[in-house]
Amino acid sequence: MNFTDAYQWINLRFLLKGLIVTLEVAALTITFSILLGNLLGILRYLKIPGFSQLLGLVIDTIRNLPLLLIIFFTYFALPRLGVHFNPFWSTIVAMTVFESCMVSEIIRGGLQAIPLGQTEAGLASAFTPNETLRYILLPQAVRQTLPSVVSQLIALIKDTSLATVITLPELMHSAQIVYGQNNNYVIPMFMLLALYYFIICYSLSLFARYLQKRYRY
Template sequence: MSSFAEAYTWINFRFLLEGLWVTVEVSLVSIILSFIIGSALGIVRYIRAPFISTIVGIIIDLTRNLPLLLLLFFTYFGLPKVGIRMDPLAAAISAMTVFESAMIAEIIRSGIQAVDTGQMEGARACGLTYWQALRVVVLPQALRKMIPPLVSQFISLIKDTSLATIIVLPELLYRAQIIYGQNTRYMIPMFVALAVMYFVVCYALSLVAARLEKTAG
């Protein structure tokens, strides 16, 4: 038990909190960007525009079936070979945004398709254009169906930020490794601290989502 007390000094705790902030920063930026891009891609795929929807579908399917770790390696180590250099933070955000956009695009498309087709037909019969019906009638209903899978995907994104330790991003896991790398007796205390911090962030997000789902319902 003494190792726990020694590991949780204010210096170590502050060091971990700084890493947690990096984790939250990467997660928030990636969530916002991927939701915007993923929504656009999902709608494009849903409307089945000739040629464009096919290309978007191929890109989405290709990206969804690649490991996120591979995208992180490509962004940080591969792109510099063609003259595109990023620091670890930008590389992590870029890779996660690309990966999550593909995942969210499928959630958006599936959510829209889950809305009864009669809703679109009824809206068009009332004089709305296709895009007006989609925006005013279909999307609000689809959003309620999307909230649970979107939240699950966002929670996965938060946990996946730990993969960025491989490109030396000073996030939560990376800093924990530094601490117990200096004293191996701190390994278990650091794992406990990591579990608690990840749980708090992810659980807070799930509570917010539950409130949004209840409000939307």
């Protein structure tokens, strides 16, 4: 092990570039996953005849596939169908598809957990079904499912490391290049990777706790 040489500024700067890519992928994927996941969860909750069942089948299928397989499909298979993405957008598309399905089930479960009396109270107050869902049910479901959603998003951040298999220059890939030049850098790089991932994920956990306190009943 050689911590002094491993932590030279040139290596740290290279890792920081990878960290920026990881954060960019995570930020875009989280944004798209929350938007699409909420939409899918609501559509399944509404139980539209035929459509909701088909949507549920697709979601359940994707949820039970390895994320790595979806990344491979997006990067290697889609070009054969005429759809081309670079490693950056292949990762975002694959992770958004996978994570939005996970989030949708969390949101749907939160909506189903709300007592039926809440819906009846909204309709009795002259709210339309859509207004009842938007103003009464969905806010409660979001508050109830916040810890589960955040846990899923933390897993998402860690899963960005899978994109190293398609040569996305994210944090893990950058570390591999650094310690590939010198075997003595392996442990120092892994320790630094652990620190980076811990800071990112723990910060997200603290932010979730803040939101829970702010929006608690």
